[in-house]
Amino acid sequence: MTVKTMSFQVLTERYNQFVLITDRVERAVAESGVKDGMVTVLSMHTTTGIAVNESLECLESDLEQFLARLVPEDRPYAHARMLKDYGSTAGNPTGHLKSHITGNHCHFFIENGKMVRGGAQDIYFCEFDGPSQRTIRVQIVG
Amino acid sequence: MTVKTMSFQVLTERYNQFVLITDRVERAVAESGVKDGMVTVLSMHTTTGIAVNESLECLESDLEQFLARLVPEDRPYAHARMLKDYGSTAGNPTGHLKSHITGNHCHFFIENGKMVRGGAQDIYFCEFDGPSQRTIRVQIVG
Amino acid sequence: MTVKTMSFQVLTERYNQFVLITDRVERAVAESGVKDGMVTVLSMHTTTGIAVNESLECLESDLEQFLARLVPEDRPYAHARMLKDYGSTAGNPTGHLKSHITGNHCHFFIENGKMVRGGAQDIYFCEFDGPSQRTIRVQIVG
Numbered sequence: 001m002t003v004k005t006m007s008f009q010v011l012t013e014r015y016n017q018f019v020l021i022t023d024r025v026e027r028a029v030a031e032s033g034v035k036d037g038m039v040t041v042l043s044m045h046t047t048t049g050i051a052v053n054e055s056l057e058c059l060e061s062d063l064e065q066f067l068a069r070l071v072p073e074d075r076p077y078a079h080a081r082m083l084k085d086y087g088s089t090a091g092n093p094t095g096h097l098k099s100h101i102t103g104n105h106c107h108f109f110i111e112n113g114k115m116v117r118g119g120a121q122d123i124y125f126c127e128f129d130g131p132s133q134r135t136i137r138v139q140i141v142g
Numbered sequence: 143m144t145v146k147t148m149s150f151q152v153l154t155e156r157y158n159q160f161v162l163i164t165d166r167v168e169r170a171v172a173e174s175g176v177k178d179g180m181v182t183v184l185s186m187h188t189t190t191g192i193a194v195n196e197s198l199e200c201l202e203s204d205l206e207q208f209l210a211r212l213v214p215e216d217r218p219y220a221h222a223r224m225l226k227d228y229g230s231t232a233g234n235p236t237g238h239l240k241s242h243i244t245g246n247h248c249h250f251f252i253e254n255g256k257m258v259r260g261g262a263q264d265i266y267f268c269e270f271d272g273p274s275q276r277t278i279r280v281q282i283v284g
Numbered sequence: 285m286t287v288k289t290m291s292f293q294v295l296t297e298r299y300n301q302f303v304l305i306t307d308r309v310e311r312a313v314a315e316s317g318v319k320d321g322m323v324t325v326l327s328m329h330t331t332t333g334i335a336v337n338e339s340l341e342c343l344e345s346d347l348e349q350f351l352a353r354l355v356p357e358d359r360p361y362a363h364a365r366m367l368k369d370y371g372s373t374a375g376n377p378t379g380h381l382k383s384h385i386t387g388n389h390c391h392f393f394i395e396n397g398k399m400v401r402g403g404a405q406d407i408y409f410c411e412f413d414g415p416s417q418r419t420i421r422v423q424i425v426g
Contacts, residue, residue, distance in 0.1 A: 001143040001285040003320045003426060005393050036145045038182065038281060040322065040391060044402030046338045052246050054188045058220035059238050066239045070212065070354065078342035096343050097350050101243050101385050104336050107182060109147050109281050116279070118186030137400070139322060139393050141283070141425070142145060143285040178287045180324065180423060194388050196330045200362035201380055208381050212354065243385050249324060251289050251423050258421070260328030283425070284287060 004032040007044075007137045012130035016068070018051075018060040019125040021136065022117075025108075028138045029115045037142020039115055042105045044137060047095030047129035049102030055122040067128075071097045095129035102126055110142055146174040149186075149279045154272035158210070160193075160202040161267040163278065164259075167250075170280045171257045179284020181257060184247045186279060189237030189271035191244030197264040209270075213239045237271035244268055252284055288316040291328075291421045296414035300352070300382075302335075302344040303409040305420065306401075309392075312422045313399045321426020323399055326389045328421060331379030331413035333386030339406040351412075355381045379413035386410055394426055 006028055010019050021041070029039050043050050053059060077093035106123060108115045125136060148170055152161050163183070171181050185192050195201060219235035248265060250257045267278060290312055294303050305325070313323050327334050337343060361377035390407055392399045409420060 003322075005320065005395055036147065038145075038283065040393075042391060042393065044405065046336065046402070046404045051242055052188065053238055053242060056221065059235065061220045062235050062239065063242060066213065066242075071350065078345045079340065093343070093346050096337055097346065100335055100337060100347060100350075103245055103387055105391055107184060107247055109182075109184065109279055111147055118188070118277070120188045121186065135402070137393055141322070178289065180287075180425065193384055194330065195380055195384060198363065201377070203362045204377050204381065205384060208355065208384075245387055249326060249389055251324075251326065251421055253289055260330070260419070262330045263328065 002034055003139065003141050005137065005139045007135055010125050010134045010136060012127035012132055012134060014130055016064050017127040017130055018063065019127065020055055020122055021125045022123045025123055025138055026115050029110055029140055032140040034110055034140050034142035035113050037110045037140060038107055039110060039138060039140045040105060040107050041123060042137045043125065044135040047092050047099055048134055049099050049126035049128065050104055050106050051102055051124045051126055052106050052121050053124060054120040067098045092129040098128040144176055145281065145283050147279065147281045149277055152267050152276045152278060154269040154274055154276060156272055158206050159269040159272055160205065161269065162197055162264055163267045164265045167265055167280055168257050171252055171282055174282040176252055176282050176284030177255050179252045179282060180249055181252060182247060182249050182281045183265060184279045185267065186277040189234050189241055190276060191241050191268035191270065192246055192248050193244055193266045193268055194248050194263050195266060196262040209240045234271040240270040252282065286318055287423065287425050289421060289423045291419055294409050294418045294420060296411035296416055296418060298414055300348050301411040301414055302347065303411065304339055304406055305409045306407045309407055309422055310399050313394055313424055316424040318394055318424050318426035319397050321394045321424060322391055323394060324389060324391050324423045325407060326421045327409065328419040331376050331383055332418060333383050333410035333412065334388055334390050335386055335408045335410055336390050336405050337408060338404040351382045376413040382412040
């Protein structure tokens with residue numbers, strides 16, 4: 001059994017942003033040398049998400065507006081207040097809530113050394129509190 | 143370490159439909175011969191979901207109405223427009239959004255050759271853009 | 285390859301409650317002796333969830349109010365009716381719907397014998413139909 005774990009960084013540029021990371025995950029799978037197994041992609045943050053969806057700009061904007069409608073910025077959240085541990089006002093309650101309904105990981109199977117995706121499936125890193133430098137960890141087991 | 147990967151098809155009949163697939167996953171686990179490990183069930187599509195919930199018709203209709211309320215059909219989505227790559231109008235933005243909040247996979251542990259489920263837990267394939275022929279992949283590791 | 289599966293109980297005290305279980309999962313990882321691999325945490329119920337988020341009381345109340353807003357108690361759900369199999373009225377449709385959008389599992393990677401979490405990441409068991417005694421299963425593979 002082989003277990004390979006690595007990480008990479010994403011530098012986001014907007015408050016909410018969908019960043020394609022399929023290529024980086026596929027490269028990690030290829031470099032692992034694993035022939036049959038599974039890859040797991042995990043965000044290390046709590047105001048971000050990992051999602052599998054079709055890669056289309058119109059869908060990215062639909063998703064962004066959908067999440068903004070479910071989790072509006074202008075509600076009276078408890079997390080939008082002074083936090084002693086932070087020494088500042090917490091300002092990202094919406095990011096945490098969007099993360100809750102998005103999820104923080106995905107999986108794909110590896111067969112004959114290739115990550116098997118459906119025809120429309122791409123992997124998105126979802127930023128809900130950017131701009132920021134983010135860490136994504138990838139584990140390949142096989 | 144054993145890695146067994148297989149797939150099966152589901153033919154859905156309605157635009158939105160919840161299809162029980164527990165039996166097919168349990169059969170795959172039994173046929174794998176794995177005694178201790180994990181099974182992962184993964185949809186190969188982006189307008190579908192995999193969910194674990196109680197198998198009751200009243201719950202299926204509650205879920206369908208709940209998702210239709212969160213993601214109404216009559217909003218002005220960007221994805222509902224002419225797409226050059228498709229050569230046609232994309233008409234399934236709601237399926238992609240329902241998929242985003244549902245998730246596309248589930249796991250169960252295998253102990254003594256059996257898939258261990260809670261008393262009320264069944265596995266649903268969730269169709270959000272049917273009718274269609276869909277592919278579900280299953281991997282058993284142990 | 286090592287596969288260790290165990291379970292623990294959580295006794296919830298409120299109808300909706302977020303219970304931190306990070307310590308119990310970390311203890312299971314330490315006791316497994318696995319150096320490199322993955323831990324999976326799985327709820328055995330259908331009116332609960334497993335979520336990764338920051339451990340802050342203000343966030344717990346924001347999450348609780350957010351889910352109550354998406355899934356209000358006072359709607360006419362089909363599952364809120366007499367069920368012959370139960371011999372009583374089903375009264376927890378909201379718990380099943382909150383579970384659907386929360387998800388029922390999480391993963392963390394194990395490196396050098398430690399569960400690697402991001403700085404703000406904690407594991408919550410989410411009760412959506414308490415008070416109740418709940419079972420959580422944990423599998424460590426490496």
